[in-house]
Amino acid sequence: MNCLSKYWAIAVTSAKSNLAYAGEIGSRLCFLGIILFIFMQLWKAIFANANVAQFQGYTLEEIIWYLAITECIMLSSPRVTPLIDEDVRTGAITVQLVRPMSYPLYRLASNLGEQAVRFAVTVASAGSIALLLVGPPSNFGLGLACVLLALPLALVLDFLGYLLVGLFAFWCEDTSGLALIYSRLTMVAGGMLMPLDLFPEAFQSLLKGLPFGYIVSGPARQFVHPDPTGLGALLGFQILWIVVLALVVAFVYSKALKRIALNGG
Amino acid sequence: MVINMNNAVEVENLRKVYEMHKRNGFFRRTKAEVVSVDNVNFSVPEGQALAFVGPNGAGKSTTIRMLTGILTPSAGYARVLGYVPWKERSHMAYHIGAVFGQRSQLWYHLPASDTFDLLAKIYNLDKVEYRKRRDELVDRFRLGPLLDVPVRKLSLGQRMRAEVAASLLHKPRLLLLDEPTIGLDIHAKQQLRELVSEWNRKEGLTVFLTSHDTGDIENVAERVIIINHGRLVLDDSVENLRRQYEGLSLEEALSHIYGLEVESEETEDVPELQAVG
Amino acid sequence: MWNKFTNYLELAASYFRFNTKAQLEYRTAFISQALAMFVNDCLWLAYFVMLFERFPVVKGWEAVDVATLWAVTAAGFGIAHCLFGNALALPRIIARGELDAWLLYPRALLPHIVLGRMNASAFGDCLFGFVIYVVMVHPDWQHLLLFTLLTLSVALLFLGFSVLSGSLSFYLGNADTLCENWRHGLIAFSTYPIELFDGKCKWLLYTVLPAAYISGFPIDALRKLSLIDALYSFLGALSVVSLAIVVFNHGLKRYESGNMVGMRG
Numbered sequence: 001m002n003c004l005s006k007y008w009a010i011a012v013t014s015a016k017s018n019l020a021y022a023g024e025i026g027s028r029l030c031f032l033g034i035i036l037f038i039f040m041q042l043w044k045a046i047f048a049n050a051n052v053a054q055f056q057g058y059t060l061e062e063i064i065w066y067l068a069i070t071e072c073i074m075l076s077s078p079r080v081t082p083l084i085d086e087d088v089r090t091g092a093i094t095v096q097l098v099r100p101m102s103y104p105l106y107r108l109a110s111n112l113g114e115q116a117v118r119f120a121v122t123v124a125s126a127g128s129i130a131l132l133l134v135g136p137p138s139n140f141g142l143g144l145a146c147v148l149l150a151l152p153l154a155l156v157l158d159f160l161g162y163l164l165v166g167l168f169a170f171w172c173e174d175t176s177g178l179a180l181i182y183s184r185l186t187m188v189a190g191g192m193l194m195p196l197d198l199f200p201e202a203f204q205s206l207l208k209g210l211p212f213g214y215i216v217s218g219p220a221r222q223f224v225h226p227d228p229t230g231l232g233a234l235l236g237f238q239i240l241w242i243v244v245l246a247l248v249v250a251f252v253y254s255k256a257l258k259r260i261a262l263n264g265g
Numbered sequence: 266m267v268i269n270m271n272n273a274v275e276v277e278n279l280r281k282v283y284e285m286h287k288r289n290g291f292f293r294r295t296k297a298e299v300v301s302v303d304n305v306n307f308s309v310p311e312g313q314a315l316a317f318v319g320p321n322g323a324g325k326s327t328t329i330r331m332l333t334g335i336l337t338p339s340a341g342y343a344r345v346l347g348y349v350p351w352k353e354r355s356h357m358a359y360h361i362g363a364v365f366g367q368r369s370q371l372w373y374h375l376p377a378s379d380t381f382d383l384l385a386k387i388y389n390l391d392k393v394e395y396r397k398r399r400d401e402l403v404d405r406f407r408l409g410p411l412l413d414v415p416v417r418k419l420s421l422g423q424r425m426r427a428e429v430a431a432s433l434l435h436k437p438r439l440l441l442l443d444e445p446t447i448g449l450d451i452h453a454k455q456q457l458r459e460l461v462s463e464w465n466r467k468e469g470l471t472v473f474l475t476s477h478d479t480g481d482i483e484n485v486a487e488r489v490i491i492i493n494h495g496r497l498v499l500d501d502s503v504e505n506l507r508r509q510y511e512g513l514s515l516e517e518a519l520s521h522i523y524g525l526e527v528e529s530e531e532t533e534d535v536p537e538l539q540a541v542g
Numbered sequence: 543m544w545n546k547f548t549n550y551l552e553l554a555a556s557y558f559r560f561n562t563k564a565q566l567e568y569r570t571a572f573i574s575q576a577l578a579m580f581v582n583d584c585l586w587l588a589y590f591v592m593l594f595e596r597f598p599v600v601k602g603w604e605a606v607d608v609a610t611l612w613a614v615t616a617a618g619f620g621i622a623h624c625l626f627g628n629a630l631a632l633p634r635i636i637a638r639g640e641l642d643a644w645l646l647y648p649r650a651l652l653p654h655i656v657l658g659r660m661n662a663s664a665f666g667d668c669l670f671g672f673v674i675y676v677v678m679v680h681p682d683w684q685h686l687l688l689f690t691l692l693t694l695s696v697a698l699l700f701l702g703f704s705v706l707s708g709s710l711s712f713y714l715g716n717a718d719t720l721c722e723n724w725r726h727g728l729i730a731f732s733t734y735p736i737e738l739f740d741g742k743c744k745w746l747l748y749t750v751l752p753a754a755y756i757s758g759f760p761i762d763a764l765r766k767l768s769l770i771d772a773l774y775s776f777l778g779a780l781s782v783v784s785l786a787i788v789v790f791n792h793g794l795k796r797y798e799s800g801n802m803v804g805m806r807g
Contacts, residue, residue: 009386013372013379020374020415030723034730041738042599049598091326092368098333098441100358101387174571177578180663184582188589200596261337261351262284 006101007109014113022121029125032071036129039067039193056197061134062224063195068130069147069220070192074183076118077158078111081179084166089173093260104163104253111159119151139226146222146231153238158186158215160245167249170256191217211241272344273439273471274309274332279341281327281495301327303495304341311438314465314472316486316503320523324495325475329441332473333363346438359388362437364428366444371416377427378412381434388435395434402430406460422453429460433470440464442474446481458484479515491522498522550653558625561660572662579666580673586733587612587674600737607735607765609678614689614760615732617671618696620664626701627659630725632708633718641797652790656705685764688772692760695775699755702783703728705790712793724751732756752782 018025043063053059058066084107087093096103130137137143165178187193190212196204207213218234281302302324309315319325330336332343334350334357343350348357364370371380385395403409406426411419419427425445432440442461446454462485465472474485482489482503489506491499499506499522510518565572590612591605623630635641635655644655675681675689707724710717731739731753739747747754755778763771 006386006389009383013375013383016379017372017374024719027719028723031726031730034723034727038730038734038738041743042734045738046597046599049601055597090368092365094330094333094335095363095365095368095370097335097354098358098361098363099387100355100389172570172574173568174574177574177663180578181581181585184585188585193589194593198596200592203592260335 007105010101010106010109011113011116014110015117016113018114018117022117025118025121026125029075029122032075032122032125033129035071036064036067036126036133040064040133056195057225058195058198061137064134065130065137066195066220066224067193068126069223070190070216072119072122072126073151073154073158073216073219074187074192076115076122077155077162077183078114078118079179080107080111080159080162081166081169081175083107084163085169085175088169104249107163107166108156108159112155115155115159119155137224139224142226143223146226146228147219150219150222150231150234150238153235153242154215154219157211157238157242157245160242160249161186161211161215164245164249164252167252167256170259186212186215189213190215191220195221197221211245214238214241271311272308273311273313273346274307274473275342275344276305276307276328276332277342279305279328279331279343280339281324281331281336282339300495302331302338302492305492305495305497307490307497307500309471309473311471312465312469313488314462314474314486316474316476316482316489317492318475318477318482318489318519319492323493325492326443328492329443329473329475333361333441359435360437361439361441362432362435363441364425364432364443364445366425366442366447369416369424369428370431371424371427373417374415376413376415377408377419377431380416380431384431384434390435398434398436402433405463406430420453422449422456425449425453425457426460429457433464437470439471439473442472442476444476444478445474446476446478454478454480455484461485479519483515491519493523553653554625554657557657558660561627561657565660565662572665575662576666576669579663580670583612583616583667583670583674590733600735603735603737606679607761609674610764611735611757611761612733613671613675613679614692614696614764615671615729615756616667617675617689617693618756619700619729620666620668620671621693621697622700622704623661623664624668625660625697626656626704627661627664629656629701629704629708630661631659632656632705633711633721636708636711636793636797637715637718641794645798651794652705652787656701684767688764688767692763692772692775695772695779696756696760698776699752699779699782702779702786703752706782706786709786709790709793712790712796727751728753728756735761748778752778755779755782 043060047053047055047060087096093103096106161182162179165175165182168178169175189207189210191199191207196207196213196217199207214234214237218238222231222234279302280300283299283301285297285299305324305328317325317328327336331338332345332350334345334348334352334354337351345357346360348354350357370384371377372383381399384390385392385399390398403412406429408423408427408430411423411427416424416427429442429445440461445461446457449457458481461472461474464470465485472485474481476482486503488502489499490497501509506518507515510521513521587609590608593599594603594608595605628635632655641651641655644651644658647654671693676686679685681689704725707721710721714720728751731747731751734757736744736747736754736758744754747758755775759771759775759778762768763775
């Protein structure tokens with residue numbers, strides 16, 4: 001109980017601290033408008049050239065709303081790897097370790113607090129842009145409820161991936177390259193630009209065996225095609241992957257601590 | 266081995282050897298061992314203010330990292346407030362405070378009061394006691410008007426005062442200060458030294474200070490330990506040191522001591538670098 | 543005139559030697575960053591090839607055309623920012639008053655600044671561009687020669703655009719965010735076929751966001767082996783560079799006369 005309130009307090013403090021940036025986060029989002037506009041043109045062309053009203057049950061409007069949600073998930077993801085890099089390189093990790101708390105949980109709490117603020121700002125812009133481009137989404141109420149249920153675990157899962165990449169800072173000088181590849185995998189294999197259902201079948205089964213789809217495509221799909229059974233399965237896979245990644249993180253982190261204990265990092 | 270319960274820090278035959286990789290050629294690397302701390306012995310009674318000094322690379326920060334439990338020694342023994350640091354780090358953490366001059370624990374965009382509240386949670390402080398303690402610290406460190414200003418808007422001197430106050434919130438018995446006055450102007454330095462010194466005398470707080478600034482040592486510490494090339498070269502009261510080097514400033518005395526050490530090293534085998542692979 | 547030109551080429555060559563030496567000091571970091579960018583580009587390309595093969599995005603476009611588009615854009619961007627690494631850092635250099643250090647040099651300021659650093663990940667882009675073009679398009683020697691020339695044209699355009707957008711900081715204080723949005727906008731548009739956009743939007747792509755000289759004319763030039771399209775590409779690039787030089791020097795005068803508010807603190 002005490003322990004939980006500790007990390008809750010960290011998350012709240014982090015959110016508060018990021019409210020100071022809210023304007024800046026917002027101002028970076030002109031780009032989001034450009035991206036959504038380009039996607040709109042792209043899919044308009046695809047629909048027109050194929051001369052159909054929908055692909056696998058997705059209409060143009062639904063695809064744009066889907067993209068708006070995936071963009072929010074990806075763009076609001078805080079960059080945790082440079083922070084870990086810096087903590088290790090400058091030795092600031094020392095300051096963190098002499099406090100009575102777990103460093104990975106501290107990063108998780110602080111990350112979620114930050115992402116809450118960033119997500120709120122991003123969703124406001126992305127929502128208004130999508131509204132402007134294609135009008136209100138169908139199934140808004142149920143979709144909103146489903147996506148809100150699917151998001152928290154998706155964000156935790158996303159964080160665990162970045163944390164794992166960041167922990168390599170204990171072994172190599174610079175994890176920015178790995179972080180770039182990881183984030184690109186999340187975008188491409190997670191279905192940021194297109195629902196996983198639209199990928200060629202051969203890819204689909206592969207991608208469903210990877211965690212990325214449960215971070216990006218899964219929740220966004222719930223917004224445009226809400227589906228309580230599917231949501232249950234999604235939550236199940238999210239929990240499964242969280243457990244797997246948490247175990248890997250715990251293992252790597254204990255190795256990292258041993259490494260500093262022996263060699264000072 | 267006699268454990269004196271009145272000692273805040275006890276160190277016996279502490280030793281740390283690093284394995285280093287040296288690069289030669291494009292991708293080839295060879296291993297080498299570097300002795301960073303070499304059989305160090307000392308103890309610090311509770312309530313003492315100790316300056317732990319030495320030139321860069323002397324083994325200071327390695328020692329501190331072992332005392333905070335982040336680094337495991339290669340050999341030897343240490344106890345901090347009765348805990349073996351590298352085995353009981355999380356228990357020990359509730360009883361030590363740390364201020365590192367170069368890295369802030371205050372949240373940059375928030376007022377210091379927010380960080381204080383957060384620290385109260387992190388250290389599981391009782392609400393009523395925390396408020397009492399905070400008010401006392403705010404009063405003594407003259408933080409009243411600064412408490413609700415975002416930390417980024419404070420001057421460095423004000424910020425460091427808030428840093429030290431933050432590290433005292435949970436009533437630590439031992440305070441580690443690493444270069445606490447770096448970058449401060451003379452006035453702010455003096456202010457900070459007085460506050461630490463006052464807390465040390467009145468509250469019986471044990472202070473473990475590392476600094477290159479001899480002013481910090483003279484104004485805060487009663488005892489000095491000098492480490493060079495991983496070994497203790499001097500352990501004496503500040504007063505004795507001053508007496509011994511009468512007519513010289515502490516700065517000159519220290520460089521004299523560091524210099525002596527280098528000369529005597531040259532006649533021995535240099536044990537620091539041994540290629541092993 | 544010719545003397546001056548060779549003089550600057552010599553300057554560029556010596557900067558290149560110097561930067562390469564500096565990068566080799568940190569070769570692991572350099573290699574890993576370049577490699578990460580290479581992998582990143584490959585992931586994007588794989589995604590787009592899949593998209594274009596699965597859906598009728600643009601009539602007549604095949605995998606080879608998508609590869610050409612990505613190869614030209616990436617190689618051009620890579621050459622520009624690998625050799626002229628500081629071009630991207632310009633807004634910060636200006637806003638923080640760091641120009642002062644360069645003002646002490648006896649020669650023209652701009653070449654010195656932009657040549658001052660090498661960017662490892664841009665090297666990965668450049669490598670990707672050439673490798674992909676050779677591997678996926680199998681060009682004959684005329685195409686390869688034209689491709690090489692066109693990447694230089696695109697590089698020139700990216701360089702000019704970076705200087706132009708960075709020079710905003712002379713007028714607006716720290717224009718980092720605005721500048722970033724503008725640049726990302728250009729990059730986003732230049733990785734899609736220009737045929738996707740019509741009307742007013744297309745007009746923008748020839749002017750404010752000059753993506754037409756990256757993903758428009760150069761691609762047509764390569765697809766049809768048409769020199770006139772290549773010429774248009776160069777003309778576009780030259781105009782952007784000229785405009786950039788004029789704006790930079792005008793801004794610099796403001797800087798030197800100390801009329802900028804809230805800077806150089």
